[in-house]
């Protein structure tokens with residue numbers, strides 16, 4: 001969350017959420033869609049001040065916060081313990097941010113996330129009989145400049161090559177794979193291109209110049225500009241199966257929230273922060289009542 005743009009959002013239309021994330025669990029999606037506005041109200045009751053009162057995208061609604069201030073506010077009473085000990089007594093809420101590091105390593109993708117989310121929560125729950133949702137190889141990601149470009153955390157947002165809708169897309173060996181349609185969030189392009197590809201455009205833009213300055217390979221090709229890119233994993237979309245109280249299926253005494261949970265955005269893209277906020281509150285309420 002600290003590294004994010006901190007827009008906590010949902011789709012405006014329920015049907016659009018379903019259509020854009022067709023593989024997701026309908027009940028979990030409904031929970032997040034229905035509870036997000038109240039959950040944002042809860043954040044504001046703690047003193048969180050939004051920097052935007054709505055998103056800039058007509059398809060979505062939500063709030064944007066300053067990630068550092070929001071993290072400081074929410075983490076003020078949190079003590080962290082890592083790695084997870086073997087003998088934790090229930091109730092236990094897992095919120096370790098999925099397994100982007102492991103997925104990126106296994107598939108040769110770039111990483112656009114914190115370097116610690118290896119999947120400790122997932123492993124801990126699996127060892128206790130937990131079930132997972134389909135889509136364990138799916139991720140929300142961005143297309144980023146490929147090495148030798150140097151991408152540090154502060155480059156995660158400005159270096160995202162978010163002009164894929166205007167680009168022709170080629171594999172490493174110059175086979176064209178430009179899709180006929182690209183979604184507004186371009187997450188589908190990140191899934192398509194995998195570890196390495198070329199974006200070819202007629203004219204340069206701010207993001208290409210930022211990539212060039214970071215050391216990316218940008219070359220001329222048939223009077224066009226070709227940028228060497230790769231998909232970077234921001235968070236995983238697969239994960240633990242939970243019910244609408246955020247209880248992990250198959251593992252008594254365990255709850256999960258955020259992107260440790262799978263099956264919310266399967267087949268598409270939705271707000272990981274909304275998933276963290278709503279499921280975190282659902283888990284807290286369920287634990288308090290258990």
Ligand SMILES: Cc1cc2nc3c(=O)[nH]c(=O)nc-3n(C[C@H](O)[C@H](O)[C@H](O)COP(=O)(O)OP(=O)(O)OC[C@H]3O[C@@H](n4cnc5c(N)ncnc54)[C@H](O)[C@@H]3O)c2cc1C
Pocket residue numbers: 001002003004005006007008009080081082083084095096097098112113114116117118119120121156157234235257258259260270271272273274276
């Ligand atoms: C550049 C960028 C921009 C983004 N922009 C947005 C956006 O605008 N809107 C949006 O909705 N989402 C955005 N995201 C995604 C969003 O940040 C995540 O989906 C969200 O933070 C997931 O919340 P979480 O609580 O599940 O995990 P995280 O916020 O990743 O928190 C998990 C924490 O657990 C820690 N951890 C891991 N293993 C252990 C362990 N064994 N013990 C203790 N701690 C552990 C990790 O270090 C991390 O601090 C963005 C992400 C990035 C990187």
